[in-house]
Amino acid sequence: MKKIILLMFLTTSPLLMAAGDYYIGEKVQTNIRSTESLRNGAKTYMNYCMGCHSMDFQRYNRVAEDLELSEDEMMNGLVLTDAKFTDKMTISMGDAQAKEWFGKTPPDLSVIAKARGLDWLYNFLINYYADPNSVTGWNNLTLPNASMPHVLWELQGIRKANFDIYDDEDGNEHKDFQNFEMVEAGLLSEQEYKDLARDLVNFLDYSSEPAQLIRMSYAPWVLLFLSLFTFMAYLLKVNYFRDIH
Incomplete structure (x- = not known):
């Protein structure tokens, strides 16, 4: 019973520090059926993410059709390179260059939504803060000591994180996150930036499985067929057992 209560607390708590020491502070509400949201997410991805992160399992023409x-x-509106309409969404930067410049190869984002989860991605995007002790000058609550700098800082602004630092009985230091403090405002308000992050996560969710849009479009017809089939089966049953009763 204690284990069940603990599990319910962890899954319903609005603030979660998971076993991997990553911080999930907010749930994201995405809508993959919203074409406008997907378009906004695609625009953000093309402008801010695709310089380093490819989508090797996605094609421009497929995205255009679905959106x-x-x-x-x-x-002409979204693609910033000389790529062709039928090309895969790859980048010109090679693995060797990426390792030399960044220390590691930035991951392909084709299925990152499946690998990380939508809430993780959303919180990663909104939980950056300035850290003078970091090599990049940035840190992240959701992925501490992340090697990726805050490429969206001009939109979100510059924030610092306030922590409650204390030692336990064994003398080990602990840091509990308290809040963010705005140092320099960005081009977007806090809610506007969160909306942008949500749309980007929505696009990454779509890209991880584009076929889900097709599956959702078939769902009403499948339900209609099952309803009609159930009704016809009921009429058949009534007619079949009429003489028995």
């Missing part, structure tokens, strides 16, 4: 964009809108 209801014409070839001209996709290639």
